[in-house]
Amino acid sequence: MDQQGKQDAVVELSSVSFQYEDKVVLDDVQFSLMKGDFVGIVGPNGSGKSTLMKLILGLLSPTKGSVHLFGQPLSKFREWSRIGYVAQQVAHGAGGFPATVREVVASGLVGKIGLFRRLQAHHHKSVEEVVERVGLTAKLDQRIGSLSGGQLQRVFIARALVAEPELLILDEPTVGVDQESIEQFYGLLRSLKEENSLTMMIVSHDVGVMTQWVNKVACVQQKIHFHGTAHDFEHNQEQILQQMYGGSMKVLSHHH
Numbered sequence: 001m002d003q004q005g006k007q008d009a010v011v012e013l014s015s016v017s018f019q020y021e022d023k024v025v026l027d028d029v030q031f032s033l034m035k036g037d038f039v040g041i042v043g044p045n046g047s048g049k050s051t052l053m054k055l056i057l058g059l060l061s062p063t064k065g066s067v068h069l070f071g072q073p074l075s076k077f078r079e080w081s082r083i084g085y086v087a088q089q090v091a092h093g094a095g096g097f098p099a100t101v102r103e104v105v106a107s108g109l110v111g112k113i114g115l116f117r118r119l120q121a122h123h124h125k126s127v128e129e130v131v132e133r134v135g136l137t138a139k140l141d142q143r144i145g146s147l148s149g150g151q152l153q154r155v156f157i158a159r160a161l162v163a164e165p166e167l168l169i170l171d172e173p174t175v176g177v178d179q180e181s182i183e184q185f186y187g188l189l190r191s192l193k194e195e196n197s198l199t200m201m202i203v204s205h206d207v208g209v210m211t212q213w214v215n216k217v218a219c220v221q222q223k224i225h226f227h228g229t230a231h232d233f234e235h236n237q238e239q240i241l242q243q244m245y246g247g248s249m250k251v252l253s254h255h256h
């Protein structure tokens with residue numbers, strides 16, 4: 001990659017290997033995420049997708065190779081508020097949790113303003129604006145336990161966005177969300193991405209729907225089996241998925 005290319009890389013993994021004790025999970029992986037990309041990560045269960053994300057989030061360090069975030073090596077990187085993360089949700093896991101939408105979204109500011117500082121008026125305003133943006137103003141002071149799976153997911157997106165990250169990483173965000181809400185959810189992600197010039201990375205098992213919305217796809221199974229445009233993925237997907245899933249996978253495509 002040339003120098004200009006490197007400067008535009010939000011994430012860059014060079015020859016990265018990772019193993020848990022004696023189990024090799026990622027082997028000599030090259031992966032880059034360029035500014036403005038919306039990348040979908042595809043791979044069978046246990047193929048290393050979450051591990052890849054944890055390496056990018058600095059939760060794990062590579063056994064070999066290097067990770068660069070916004071052009072800086074992982075070991076030096078401190079600007080974690082530039083990265084927003086929406087973790088995998090256990091469907092309706094928030095059931096009895098007593099916090100309100102406002103409180104959960106405000107908790108996304110902790111990394112930026114510190115745990116024990118009080119929220120200022122402009123922080124409250126940011127919370128209200130982002131809640132409005134995800135269409136939940138009417139629920140602002142309701143407990144999250146009373147929300148549907150799709151609404152809850154939007155609360156977690158708002159929490160990740162309130163600190164104004166440049167990179168948003170989503171792990172299986174559509175689990176427990178009904179089909180109609182999934183389409184709306186991707187539509188919302190796309191507009192948020194455009195409005196905020198976000199770079200996004202999403203892991204989803206729902207390959208047929210996800211690949212309709214992203215512009216790049218990376219297929220992970222210990223190695224990166226494919227890393228290219230969603231268009232090229234779509235044209236070669238039978239072959240790519242056959243190679244990764246051994247023929248046990250059928251993809252249902254949705255066209256808009």
Ligand SMILES: Nc1ncnc2c1ncn2[C@@H]1O[C@H](COP(=O)(O)OP(=O)(O)OP(=O)(O)O)[C@@H](O)[C@H]1O
Pocket residue numbers: 020023025043044045046047048049050051052
């Ligand atoms: N803390 C750990 N200690 C040991 N092995 C682990 C640990 N975490 C994950 N693994 C193993 O590493 C491999 C890759 O796991 P990873 O969670 O990255 O896969 P994944 O592609 O995200 O899977 P899924 O689609 O099921 O979420 C799996 O075989 C898993 O069992």
